[in-house]
Amino acid sequence: MRITIIGGGPAGLYFAILMKKAESAHRITIYERNGPDDTFGWGVVFSGKTLANLRAADAESHAEITREFEAWDNVDVVHRSEKISIHGNSFSGIARLRLLKILQQRAEELGVEVNYRTEIQDLESLRNDCDLFVGADGVNSTVRLRYAQKFKPDLDVRAHRYIWYGTNQLFHGLTLTFRENDAGTFAAHSYKFNKTTSTFIVECDPQTWERAGFATMSDEDTREYVANVFTADLNGNPLLSNNSKWINFLLVKNTDWFFDNVVLLGDALHTAHFSIGSGTKLAMEDAIALAQAFQQTTDVKQALESFTAARRPVIEDYQAAAFESMRWFENAAQYMHLSPMELALSVMMRSGRVSYEDLKKRDPEFIAKLTPGGRL
Secondary structure, eight states: OOEEEOOOOOHHHHHHHEEEEEHHHHHEEEEEESSSTTTOOEEEEEHHHHHHHHHHHHHHHHHHHTTTTTEEOOOOEEEETEEEOOOOEEEEEEEHHHHHHHHHHHHHHHHHHEEOOOSSSSSHHHHHTTSEEEEOOTTOOOOHHHHHHHHOOOEEEEEEEEEEEEEESSSSSSEEEEOOOSOOEEEEEEEOOOSSSSSEEEEHHHHHHHHHGGGGOHHHHHHHHHHHTTTTHHTTOEEHHHHHOOEEEEEEESOOOOOTTEEGGGGGOOOOTTOOOOOHHHHHHHHHHHHHHHHHHHHHHHHHHHHHHHHHHHHHHHHHHHHHHHHHHHHGGGGTTTTTHHHHHHHHHTTTTOHHHHHHHHHHHHHHHHHTTTTO
């Protein structure tokens, strides 16, 4: 097959790897607008289940990825300067740039052609010159925009704002920290992803954002303000910026996932709020599902139909849970009256995916601390 992929992020690279691994005769070309060392953000997170999927799909890249991981089993909830730890959770973090380098190297070894710093203007000519055309070009996908009448996207820009920083303060677990000041309520999502650095994502509601005066602040002033909010948590470590800007989360859905020989993958196809997991995880699992569809048939239409039928219910369930989690954080100020233990329980059960019984199995000690009877 002749396969053209727009986007050299995790979704596009991993799909290319899996297809080339399955059939070396495939001619696969990736076009990426950024350079090979350009990436935004800091660390990304994978669950234990996702790691098992990656191992089954490509043991070689899995071995490299897991060699770089920082792993933990605890979720820490910090409220009123008290930290509540809930164990029995399987997570691992890796630097986003390191993950990309591993996938780039694996793709190169297999003979995938990657064209960096290449912005494609004529998508139609490219898609007419290949058997399969993949739009894996992220949340602001040009492929999705170009063929919007075909995909019929539903784009929901949320009012909440977030900013993605790094810090040399190490958070030994997935840490959810809640702080308040005169402007309002701030929530931080943090975790280490290598020996020296942690991701530090901060979000707040639009009223808090406006009262804090972020609209007129410089990058340096913004980092200083946010660091002051979380001064007790950063231990004097500054926040690190990598083109970090305040962003409104964009919830992406598409009525149709493909047409003719064109299909979307990853954030171009769907997004799920970062409070429930990594878009990178979903993107790479999309790639696995699409590659598996082509293992069953060489007919492009049948494969894309099979991919959609298998993957859509999974994504819809995930997005439904992510929506509940997102709404919880959008209304975090309403929960600040809770005690640290009460807030921790509410945080853990926010998406509907983790039940009280699940928590009891994962960490019976946490449940036992709630009340003598084990309930609030």
